[in-house]
Amino acid sequence: MTAGTDQRPLLSTRALTKNFRGFTAVRHVDLDVAVGSIHALVGPNGAGKTTLFNLLSGFLTPTSGTIILDGQDITGKQPENIAHLGVARSFQITSLFDNLTALEHLELALASPTGLGLRFWRSSRTLRRFRTRSLDLLDKVGMTDLADRNVGEFAYGQKRALELALALALDPKLLLLDEPTAGMSLEDVDRTIELVKQISAGRTVVFVDHNMHVVGSLADRVSVLQQGEILVEGTYDEVRTDEKVITAYLGQAQ
Numbered sequence: 171m172t173a174g175t176d177q178r179p180l181l182s183t184r185a186l187t188k189n190f191r192g193f194t195a196v197r198h199v200d201l202d203v204a205v206g207s208i209h210a211l212v213g214p215n216g217a218g219k220t221t222l223f224n225l226l227s228g229f230l231t232p233t234s235g236t237i238i239l240d241g242q243d244i245t246g247k248q249p250e251n252i253a254h255l256g257v258a259r260s261f262q263i264t265s266l267f268d269n270l271t272a273l274e275h276l277e278l279a280l281a282s283p284t285g286l287g288l289r290f291w292r293s294s295r296t297l298r299r300f301r302t303r304s305l306d307l308l309d310k311v312g313m314t315d316l317a318d319r320n321v322g323e324f325a326y327g328q329k330r331a332l333e334l335a336l337a338l339a340l341d342p343k344l345l346l347l348d349e350p351t352a353g354m355s356l357e358d359v360d361r362t363i364e365l366v367k368q369i370s371a372g373r374t375v376v377f378v379d380h381n382m383h384v385v386g387s388l389a390d391r392v393s394v395l396q397q398g399e400i401l402v403e404g405t406y407d408e409v410r411t412d413e414k415v416i417t418a419y420l421g422q423a424q
């Protein structure tokens with residue numbers, strides 16, 4: 171977090187809980203994410219990270235508990251409403267179209283009512299209104315050269331960078347990144363770390379990643395989840411030396 175950053179939470183959950191037919195995937199989670207911070211969610215497989223992300227972005231409705239965004243209760247709101255309130259999510263599973271160019275993806279995203287979906291057909295004249303902003307977003311993720319190329323030709327790392335640009339199209343207050351470096355080469359991982367640092371300027375980021383190099387390089391705070399609960403929260407150095415965290419990960423290794 172940069173010096174002088176406001177410490178007020180942009181996002182808070184209280185006793186957030188999600189049950190799936192008797193199984194509790196997220197249990198009484200109290201999470202505070204400071205304005206302007208980069209916050210990592212880590213934990214062994216099945217700890218509840220994806221479920222928590224789905225709750226924060228409205229893709230799942232909590233069984234109980236509350237989610238407050240910038241002072242507003244967003245518990246139980248639909249994903250489109252949450253997106254409108256300034257929360258953007260980049261997905262782990264790619265949702266790009268091979269036969270559209272990078273520029274077309276961004277123009278469509280900007281032209282759609284929520285900025286997220288590509289569901290609405292728009293005339294090319296309408297889309298051109300979004301060209302400058304689209305090029306600006308491509309520039310932010312270092313993809314200007316690829317603007318007119320079909321996404322089908324892109325390498326995996328380039329597709330993930332385009333997804334980041336799409337997530338930025340809404341100019342979100344809060345950016346949720348689901349495993350931004352999953353499946354990447356070492357080189358792409360380092361490029362993505364730099365990219366996330368760059369695009370996080372002026373916004374708040376929550377991300378899930380299994381790669382501890384990524385977590386250590388990016389996160390101001392780290393919450394470690396285990397069996398749906400927050401086991402430990404702190405800086406990367408605090409959590410990585412914590413006995414409970416070491417035991418949780420050793421348990422997984424065994």
Ligand SMILES: Nc1ncnc2c1ncn2[C@@H]1O[C@H](COP(=O)(O)OP(=O)(O)OP(=O)(O)O)[C@@H](O)[C@H]1O
Pocket residue numbers: 190193194195213214215216217218219220221222
């Ligand atoms: N729709 C569902 N119905 C029933 N159980 C579910 C559902 N979604 C998730 N779960 C269970 O909830 C638990 C938490 O899953 P979740 O995907 O949130 O974990 P995770 O920390 O994201 O794991 P990973 O690191 O492997 O992605 C798991 O035991 C999973 O099987």
